[in-house]
Amino acid sequence: MRALTAVVVCGALFSSALAADPKPDAVIKNKSIEAHIFLDDKIKADAALAADCLAEGKKWLDKNAREAAASRKEDPQFFKDGGWNFERKYAIRSVVADRYVSILRNDYMDTHGAHPNSDVNTILWDKAESKRISIRPFFTETADGGPTMKAMVKAVIASLKIEKKKRDTSETATDEWFKSVEPSLVKIGAVTLAPSTEAGKSSGLTFHYPPYAVGPYAEGEYVAFVPWETLKPYLTAEGTRIFGGARQKGDADEAQ
16 A cells, blocks of 8 residues: 555656646757747736847747758768757846847757857847847937946946955956947847845846856856846936836845
C-alpha cells in the first residue's frame, strides 16, 4: 500500500511538473535547429500586443532556421550531436498609467560555440495606439548629444559603476567598457520604465545590457537604474504625469 501511495505521489508530482512547463507559442524543430518563442500570460491577454510580439518572434525563428540549415550543409560535422538551440522569451516588466507597457525580450542562443550566448532587448508598447513607441514623448528633447541624452548617459554610467562595485568587478568600470553607451536614443541601451512604489507611475528608467556590452562575458548582464528625479528638468507634461514615487524594493533583482 505504501509503495502504491509513493507511486501515486510521484506520478502526481511528475504531472504537476509537466503542467508547470510553459507551452511555446511558436516552434521550429528539425535536424538543424530547435527554437522556441514564449509569451508571458499578461502579453497573451492583449491580442494586439501578442500578435506584434509573435510576428517578430517568428521572423527571428525563420532567420535562425535558415542560418542553421546553411551551416549544417556547409559543416555537417558540427551537428553530429544535434542542432542549434534558440529560445526567445517576451515578458512584461511594467505597465505605467494603464497605457505604457515595458517588455523585456530575452534571447538564448547555442550554436555549438565555446559557450552559449544571450541577449536582451526591450519593447515599449503604447496600449492606446496599439503600437511600439520610444521614450521620446516623455522628454522635451532627445537629440543625439543633447542635454537630455548627456544627462542620461552620465546617470547610466554612475549606476553601472555602482553595480560593478557590488560585484567586485570595478576593474572593468572603465571608459573602454562604457564607450558603447552613447548619448543617443538608439545607442544608449535597451530601456524600460521601472515600476514605482506609487501605483500607475514609473520610478525612472532601467537600461538593460547583455553580456559583452559593458563588461566581459563572465560578468553577465547589467541593469542600470536612473531615477526620474535625475531627469526631471527634461520632462514633458506627459513625462511629468507618468513619473513619480520610488523604485520598488527588490526591483534590481527582478529587472534582470
